Amino acid sequence: MNYPIWDVPLTGGGLLIAAVAVVHVFISHFAIGGGLFLVLTECMGLRTRDASVLAYAKRHTSFLTLVALVFGAVTGVGVWWTTALVNPSAVSALVHLFAWVWAIEWVFFLVEIVAALVYRYGWDRMDPRTHQAVGWVYFASAWLSLLMINGILTFMLTSGKWPETQSLTDAWLNPGMLPSLVVRSAVCVALAGVYALITSSQLADAGLKQRMVRYSAKWVIAGAAVIPIAGLWFAGTLPDQARFLASGGTPIITAFTAASVLLSGLLIAGTLFGPMLFPRQTHVTFACVLAAIALGATGATEWVREAVRKPYVIYEYMYSNSLRPADLADVSSVGLLASSRWHVPAKSDWHQPVTIGRSVFRVECSSCHTVSGLNSIKFATRGWDKQFLDQQIQYLNTLKGSMPPFIGTDEERAGLVAYLISLQADGPAPSAALPARSRGERLCRR
Amino acid sequence: MPTVIPPVDPLGLPAAAALLKALSVLTFTPHLLAMNVTLGGLLMALVYGRRPEGDPGALLAERLRGLLPAGMAMTITLGVAPLLFLQALYGQAFYTSSVLMAWTWLFIIPALCVAYLGLYLAYLRPSWVGDRSHALAWLSAALMLVVAAVFANNMTLMLQPGLWAPLYAASAYGAALNLGDPMLPARYLHTILAAPAVAGLVCALMGRRFRTLDAAWSAWARRTGSRWFHVAGGLLMLSGVWHLLALPVRVGRQFMGASPHDTGVLAAGVVLGVAALVVAKRATGVAALLTVLGVGCMVLVRHRVREYMLFPHVNAAGIPVHADSGWATAFAVALGVGIVTVGWLVHVALQCRGSREGVMPG
Numbered sequence: 055m056n057y058p059i060w061d062v063p064l065t066g067g068g069l070l071i072a073a074v075a076v077v078h079v080f081i082s083h084f085a086i087g088g089g090l091f092l093v094l095t096e097c098m099g100l101r102t103r104d105a106s107v108l109a110y111a112k113r114h115t116s117f118l119t120l121v122a123l124v125f126g127a128v129t130g131v132g133v134w135w136t137t138a139l140v141n142p143s144a145v146s147a148l149v150h151l152f153a154w155v156w157a158i159e160w161v162f163f164l165v166e167i168v169a170a171l172v173y174r175y176g177w178d179r180m181d182p183r184t185h186q187a188v189g190w191v192y193f194a195s196a197w198l199s200l201l202m203i204n205g206i207l208t209f210m211l212t213s214g215k216w217p218e219t220q221s222l223t224d225a226w227l228n229p230g231m232l233p234s235l236v237v238r239s240a241v242c243v244a245l246a247g248v249y250a251l252i253t254s255s256q257l258a259d260a261g262l263k264q265r266m267v268r269y270s271a272k273w274v275i276a277g278a279a280v281i282p283i284a285g286l287w288f289a290g291t292l293p294d295q296a297r298f299l300a301s302g303g304t305p306i307i308t309a310f311t312a313a314s315v316l317l318s319g320l321l322i323a324g325t326l327f328g329p330m331l332f333p334r335q336t337h338v339t340f341a342c343v344l345a346a347i348a349l350g351a352t353g354a355t356e357w358v359r360e361a362v363r364k365p366y367v368i369y370e371y372m373y374s375n376s377l378r379p380a381d382l383a384d385v386s387s388v389g390l391l392a393s394s395r396w397h398v399p400a401k402s403d404w405h406q407p408v409t410i411g412r413s414v415f416r417v418e419c420s421s422c423h424t425v426s427g428l429n430s431i432k433f434a435t436r437g438w439d440k441q442f443l444d445q446q447i448q449y450l451n452t453l454k455g456s457m458p459p460f461i462g463t464d465e466e467r468a469g470l471v472a473y474l475i476s477l478q479a480d481g482p483a484p485s486a487a488l489p490a491r492s493r494g495e496r497l498c499r500r
Numbered sequence: 501m502p503t504v505i506p507p508v509d510p511l512g513l514p515a516a517a518a519l520l521k522a523l524s525v526l527t528f529t530p531h532l533l534a535m536n537v538t539l540g541g542l543l544m545a546l547v548y549g550r551r552p553e554g555d556p557g558a559l560l561a562e563r564l565r566g567l568l569p570a571g572m573a574m575t576i577t578l579g580v581a582p583l584l585f586l587q588a589l590y591g592q593a594f595y596t597s598s599v600l601m602a603w604t605w606l607f608i609i610p611a612l613c614v615a616y617l618g619l620y621l622a623y624l625r626p627s628w629v630g631d632r633s634h635a636l637a638w639l640s641a642a643l644m645l646v647v648a649a650v651f652a653n654n655m656t657l658m659l660q661p662g663l664w665a666p667l668y669a670a671s672a673y674g675a676a677l678n679l680g681d682p683m684l685p686a687r688y689l690h691t692i693l694a695a696p697a698v699a700g701l702v703c704a705l706m707g708r709r710f711r712t713l714d715a716a717w718s719a720w721a722r723r724t725g726s727r728w729f730h731v732a733g734g735l736l737m738l739s740g741v742w743h744l745l746a747l748p749v750r751v752g753r754q755f756m757g758a759s760p761h762d763t764g765v766l767a768a769g770v771v772l773g774v775a776a777l778v779v780a781k782r783a784t785g786v787a788a789l790l791t792v793l794g795v796g797c798m799v800l801v802r803h804r805v806r807e808y809m810l811f812p813h814v815n816a817a818g819i820p821v822h823a824d825s826g827w828a829t830a831f832a833v834a835l836g837v838g839i840v841t842v843g844w845l846v847h848v849a850l851q852c853r854g855s856r857e858g859v860m861p862g
Contacts, residue, residue: 056506056507057506057595057596057599058596058599058600058664058668058672059599059672060599060602060672060673060674061672061673061674062673062674063673070606074609116624120620123573124569124572124573124576124612124613124616124620125613125616127573127576127577127580128576128609128612128613128616129609129613131576131579131580131583131609132609135598135605135606135608135609136606136609138587138595138598139598139599139602139605139606139674142506142591142595142596142598142599145587145595146509146587146591146595147509147511149584149587149588149591150509150511150512150513150514150588150591151511151514153513153514153515153520153584153585153588154514154515154824154827154828154830154831155827156584157523157581157584157831157835158827158830158831158834160577160580160581160584161831161834161835161837161838162834162838163577163580164577164578164838164842165838165841165842165845167573167574167577168574168842168845168846169841169845171570171573172845172846172848172849175849176848176849176852179852179853180848180852184848184852188845188848191841191845195841220822221824222514222824222827223826223827378510380510395504395505395506395507396504396665396668
């Protein structure tokens with residue numbers, strides 16, 4: 055409403071955010087867990103005076119710096135970038151509320167990058183004690199960076215006391231913050247093991263390979279064992295609505311929840327019956343398959359975390375279409391388009407309901423729905439007649455808990471109905487076999 | 501078409517606008533310097549990288565190569581903080597212009613990833629790519645230049661509220677660009693020319709560092725670095741004049757006497773830059789210090805241009821403040837500890853230069 059809306063045909067902007075975010079989570083958690091993995095592996099090599107373990111840790115450092123330093127940083131900025139393009143009002147709210155938290159996170163991130171570069175450079179050059187100290191600085195700053203950002207992420211779902219107190223401390227120390235921190239820390243450990251399996255499975259020395267592959271597998275299992283317990287703790291802090299959506303309330307979200315659990319289970323089983331039991335036989339291809347499963351589990355989990363926030367983008371503060379509950383009364387009385395700055399039809403078109411409806415759709419619906427691509431509104435409303443559509447829109451949040459209420463005047467609602475009906479006339483009805491009225495009645499009964 | 505401006509964010513600013521502006525300027529300066537060193541260093545490495553073995557240029561390219569991937573990582577990381585403060589202060593303008601050129605703006609993310617990968621492969625894993633390393637480095641340089649152009653585009657488009665509504669009316673697909681703006685080429689050229697100038701200075705500084713270890717190379721590096729600094733620095737001055745003239749008259753005149761304070765800052769930047777050019781051959785360290793201060797002044801000028809351009813549509817000073825002194829103090833403490841820690845890290849890295857003892861036993 056306040057910012058221009060970026061039209062992304064076919065996929066909508068949400069898919070772009072998801073694609074960048076999943077890659078970022080997968081890399082950034084490895085960057086944190088990988089720091090701990092390196093320091094502890096180095097410690098093990100020094101304790102056992104095993105040069106081959108240290109040589110492995112050194113090679114793994116190069117892998118980590120390649121993957122984590124720039125790809126982690128760039129995709130992190132990329133999440134910010136993409137979200138600001140798709141939902142600038144939400145990012146603006148988070149930036150204004152959490153500016154200091156983000157600034158502190160940046161300091162830790164800066165230290166993390168410098169420490170990682172110095173740690174890599176220091177192999178073969180520094181005395182072991184200093185080198186390990188640098189490694190610990192790297193891991194500590196990386197984890198502190200997670201600590202800061204995690205509070206912002208969970209705030210979007212569990213805003214806690216903030217709506218009443220408006221205190222930044224309450225916003226950051228929200229109910230989901232601590233359990234999510236434990237989950238994410240465990241994910242860091244597990245992903246460190248997953249990445250380490252890729253490098254250790256390529257070792258030529260059979261004895262070293264056996265030790266390092268099994269050692270890496272232990273990291274995967276240790277991390278993965280904590281995730282379900284902490285995950286349940288995190289689930290306990292979710293708003294009822296969010297829990298309902300993830301556990302049967304919405305089929306697609308429930309399916310992703312199930313996929314997350316199944317893929318995590320598959321990762322544990324694959325690690326246990328692969329690298330753990332047969333370390334010498336573990337091939338890099340198998341390690342990459344495990345990494346792909348971990349990526350799938352990460353993607354599904356992050357998608358669920360995003361999806362259960364609906365109808366909000368920031369819980370109880372801003373709906374997914376950037377409208378705020380606080381503005382509901384004003385916008386409803388003045389009118390959505392009269393309140394909008396960018397999507398107002400020309401005055402000469404104000405008497406045309408379809409034109410009004412198109413503008414209403416862009417402001418109010420296009421953050422989640424495309425016209426005929428992903429989450430297509432044309433498909434979702436196929437066969438609905440005018441009366442049924444109007445009823446659905448009028449009671450949108452009551453009938454569909456994951457959607458915000460319709461905000462606008464009666465004229466704008468009529469315009470939206472006219473526009474959606476006009477879409478049905480644009481092409482053949484996808485389900486022509488089912489009469490419109492009976493489909494509507496059936497959905498009503500649900 | 502009327503000018504459309506998004507409203508101020510209802511959550512307000514987390515601190516006084518003046519503090520956030522100061523932080524914006526202070527954090528942007530190191531980002532700009534890191535960018536100049538990385539891009540300019542890459543251009544120098546490319547120019548001298550094909551010289552035969554034993555040639556001082558080849559040795560310079562060799563010494564620069566190892567630093568460039570790290571330089572790029574630092575440039576990106578140092579860019580995060582100014583971007584944060586920019587959004588807090590001028591989000592109304594920044595988000596709008598970003599959406600208008602969404603696809604081009606988004607292109608920066610894959611472009612930086614590919615540019616870094618190119619640098620990493622070309623300079624840290626040359627055996628993996630063989631003869632293609634030079635081409636990869638050129639690709640990285642080209643992508644960096646494109647990224648700088650995209651940034652210049654957005655940073656100028658965000659200053660033109662009058663253009664936003666017509667551009668959005670023409671296309672809502674995020675395909676707009678600011679190519680008709682006379683400020684754009686001047687600003688882009690001014691940004692880009694700073695890179696070889698600063699890199700030349702870094703080359704001269706490297707020469708100074710090696711004066712006892714390798715006197716012949718040291719002399720060559722100081723001479724060559726100074727030449728780059730003088731040529732690119734001179735052109736930088738000229739492009740600065742062009743940039744000043746390309747500003748709208750009401751803005752440009754502020755820096756030509758209408759505002760004594762802003763004119764003073766611009767004059768200080770020019771004097772520091774000229775002084776750096778004059779002393780570069782004899783006192784490289786002093787020239788580096790003068791350059792850093794001069795860049796700081798120019799970043800302040802850039803900030804003031806933004807304020808004049810956006811006024812009265814977007815005015816950070818008019819945004820309500822919801823200050824949280826506890827968190828601001830926490831940031832100050834974290835920044836202090838962070839700077840000390842980075843200082844220690846750089847210290848231990850410099851201490852072990854050249855040493856091959858270290859962690860690996862046996």
